[in-house]
Amino acid sequence: MRVLFYYRGSEHIGLESIMSYIQSKGHLVELIYEPALGDNGYVDIPWLNNFFYNDELVVNKALRFKPDIICFSAITNLYLPIKNLAKQFKKLMPNVPIIVGGIHPTSLPEETIKEECFDMICLGEGEGALEDLLQRMREKRSYTDVKNLWVKDSTGHVHKNVKRPIIKPLESLPMPDKSFFARYGALTSRIMIMTTRGCPFACTFCVNSFRNQAYSGEVYLRQRTVENVIADLVEIKKTYKPKKFRFEDDVFAFNQKWLDEFKVEYKEKIGLPFHCYVTPSTAKDSILKGLAEAGCESVSMGIQSGSEHIRIKLLHRRHSDELIIAAAQRIKKHGLKLQAEYIFGFPTETPEEMWKSYELNDKLDAYNTASFIFYPYPKTALAEYSVENGYLTKENYDKVKEGYGSYHTSCWLDLPYKDEVYKYNAMLPLWNVTPKWLKPVLKKILKMKYSWIHKTIYTLTFPLIDFDEFIVRIKEMPHMIMQTRRALKNDFWDEDYVDAGFKEIESDIIKTNENAKIADIKTPENLIPDHVIAKQKLEKEIKDKRRKAHFFHGRIKFDKAN
Ligand code: B12
Numbered sequence: 001m002r003v004l005f006y007y008r009g010s011e012h013i014g015l016e017s018i019m020s021y022i023q024s025k026g027h028l029v030e031l032i033y034e035p036a037l038g039d040n041g042y043v044d045i046p047w048l049n050n051f052f053y054n055d056e057l058v059v060n061k062a063l064r065f066k067p068d069i070i071c072f073s074a075i076t077n078l079y080l081p082i083k084n085l086a087k088q089f090k091k092l093m094p095n096v097p098i099i100v101g102g103i104h105p106t107s108l109p110e111e112t113i114k115e116e117c118f119d120m121i122c123l124g125e126g127e128g129a130l131e132d133l134l135q136r137m138r139e140k141r142s143y144t145d146v147k148n149l150w151v152k153d154s155t156g157h158v159h160k161n162v163k164r165p166i167i168k169p170l171e172s173l174p175m176p177d178k179s180f181f182a183r184y185g186a187l188t189s190r191i192m193i194m195t196t197r198g199c200p201f202a203c204t205f206c207v208n209s210f211r212n213q214a215y216s217g218e219v220y221l222r223q224r225t226v227e228n229v230i231a232d233l234v235e236i237k238k239t240y241k242p243k244k245f246r247f248e249d250d251v252f253a254f255n256q257k258w259l260d261e262f263k264v265e266y267k268e269k270i271g272l273p274f275h276c277y278v279t280p281s282t283a284k285d286s287i288l289k290g291l292a293e294a295g296c297e298s299v300s301m302g303i304q305s306g307s308e309h310i311r312i313k314l315l316h317r318r319h320s321d322e323l324i325i326a327a328a329q330r331i332k333k334h335g336l337k338l339q340a341e342y343i344f345g346f347p348t349e350t351p352e353e354m355w356k357s358y359e360l361n362d363k364l365d366a367y368n369t370a371s372f373i374f375y376p377y378p379k380t381a382l383a384e385y386s387v388e389n390g391y392l393t394k395e396n397y398d399k400v401k402e403g404y405g406s407y408h409t410s411c412w413l414d415l416p417y418k419d420e421v422y423k424y425n426a427m428l429p430l431w432n433v434t435p436k437w438l439k440p441v442l443k444k445i446l447k448m449k450y451s452w453i454h455k456t457i458y459t460l461t462f463p464l465i466d467f468d469e470f471i472v473r474i475k476e477m478p479h480m481i482m483q484t485r486r487a488l489k490n491d492f493w494d495e496d497y498v499d500a501g502f503k504e505i506e507s508d509i510i511k512t513n514e515n516a517k518i519a520d521i522k523t524p525e526n527l528i529p530d531h532v533i534a535k536q537k538l539e540k541e542i543k544d545k546r547r548k549a550h551f552f553h554g555r556i557k558f559d560k561a562n
């Protein structure tokens with residue numbers, strides 16, 4: 001089948017995985033990508049945007065490819081432009097089915113499938129679901145019952161199919177294919193990679209607050225083996241010659257044993273500096289030491305609020321001030337740069353509590369800080385709390401559900417201190433780098449009525465959030481623009497492609513997950529002595545139990561005191 005994907009704004013690790021997987025099943029895959037600078041939520045300058053969007057080139061390329069199916073991926077903040085493009089495609093190619101996957105339709109399936117332009121949506125992981133769908137299409141069989149998909153039939157009825165098991169182990173998937181995004185210049189000199197799917201925590205403002213809940217029978221968090229990750233990195237290093245890597249895992253290196261193996265392999269076979277995410281509770285001495293030994297140069301750590309009350313009661317992050325300060329000191333001790341991240345504008349948050357974020361940050365000696373405004377992402381526990389407790393009106397929640405605004409610019413909650421939210425958010429990156437003797441001046445500006453002064457400071461100082469990254473982006477931008485245009489105008493797919501046909505191609509994923517019991521065949525594993533197998537089984541059970549207990553499942557309850 002001829003499968004067309006569309007994405008915008010950055011490379012997409014999930015799509016790289018799906019495209020690689022689908023291609024390995026004999027389908028012809030193509031990606032259309034746009035840098036879409038105006039989506040970034042900071043600067044939206046119409047004349048400048050012309051360099052980053054090109055509807056005509058996009059549509060022409062889609063028509064030239066003659067897809068059998070069009071695949072979109074949507075996070076909430078990209079939903080509007082994606083829906084608009086899907087509508088355009090539907091008009092031009094009414095007989096081509098359109099599917100959208102990603103965290104947005106997963107969070108809001110009812111709302112998304114209602115849109116006429118979408119024939120199907122994918123909830124959760126897409127590799128197995130898309131493979132099944134394409135195989136059925138190939139064989140001209142009905143596909144209304146494919147697990148993980150909601151499918152509209154010709155009468156308009158929506159078939160809401162059950163979930164399929166999570167993909168396990170992750171190594172059963174082929175390596176994500178970055179070449180599609182590379183053609184568009186979407187890879188920077190700091191290439192992104194993930195070693196996990198899921199997070200051990202469930203902070204109330206994050207998608208993990210409902211994703212873990214949705215998979216309460218399973219342990220959603222999975223990690224690729226060190227061998228698999230290193231093999232991937234070796235290839236990426238050889239092909240794209242990056243200067244650095246960015247591990248985009250929600251929380252990287254929470255597992256000491258994994259890290260001990262990783263640091264040796266990474267140092268020996270990769271040897272490039274890298275960035276990753278830690279939390280105050282995972283930033284232990286031994287973990288940080290391991291990261292530093294591997295070649296880590298900087299870490300991002302979510303602090304989120306200087307108020308212990310907000311952190312613990314509202315965000316479900318059990319981090320005391322002392323724990324955070326000690327973690328920051330350890331990060332410094334191991335020679336790593338700290339990027340501290342904060343969010344302003346939580347329900348119940350007062351200006352005094354916002355100020356506490358500044359005070360706490362002063363104690364951390366962070367290399368840089370990133371600050372955001374609380375954006376009530378659909379279905380997260382804190383968004384629901386905000387609605388239930390009168391902080392978020394239905395009208396505003398509807399706007400959020402459509403993806404309006406961003407967590408850089410929009411405070412959607414009804415708060416008595418909305419202006420303070422904008423001010424505190426605007427000035428933190430500058431505050432962080434201001435010498436102590438100049439801070440009284442900034443404090444005065446902070447006390448002033450919200451005005452153009454704060455807005456100007458925000459616009460001019462936002463590069464401070466991650467100055468190194470900003471410089472990389474600016475330097476690489478002209479090349480990226482040229483490359484995108486070239487990739488939109490030229491075609492790289494195999495003109496002689498003929499579909500492998502109706503031959504049943506068995507899914508590795510389905511095999512591992514659904515027929516896992518078919519292990520009677522004499523494999524080397526069956527020759528392992530019984531007592532060894534029993535010991536391994538016991539160890540696995542203990543490990544699974546420990547991991548399950550570590551996860552937060554079920555509905556998050558907020559204390560009445562909030
Ligand atoms: C890595 C990452 C990034 C990276 C890479 C972006 C990317 N999309 O890969 C960077 C740093 C660039 C980034 C930027 C942003 N991100 Co981000 N990011 C993540 C992170 C940590 C992991 C995403 C990931 O790769 N997961 C692993 C893959 C395997 O999962 P997946 O992407 O969900 O894809 C699977 C399924 O969803 C499904 N699927 C996805 N698409 C499709 C399409 C089809 C057709 C099908 C069938 C299936 C399917 O199949 C995939 C494979 O199984 C998530 C948090 C998280 N843990 O999910 C946040 C997350 C996705 N980001 C988020 C946000 C808000 C952003 C920004 C808007 C922030 C900003 N204002 O700058 C930007 C948007 C930039 C952009 N244009 O994408 C939010 C989205 C919340 C929401 N409800 O929409 C998340 C969920 C974090 C959060 N706050 O909770 N991000």
Ligand code: SF4
Nearest residue numbers: 199201203206208250
């Ligand atoms: S630690 Fe980060 S990724 Fe994990 S649940 Fe909390 S906010 Fe989300």
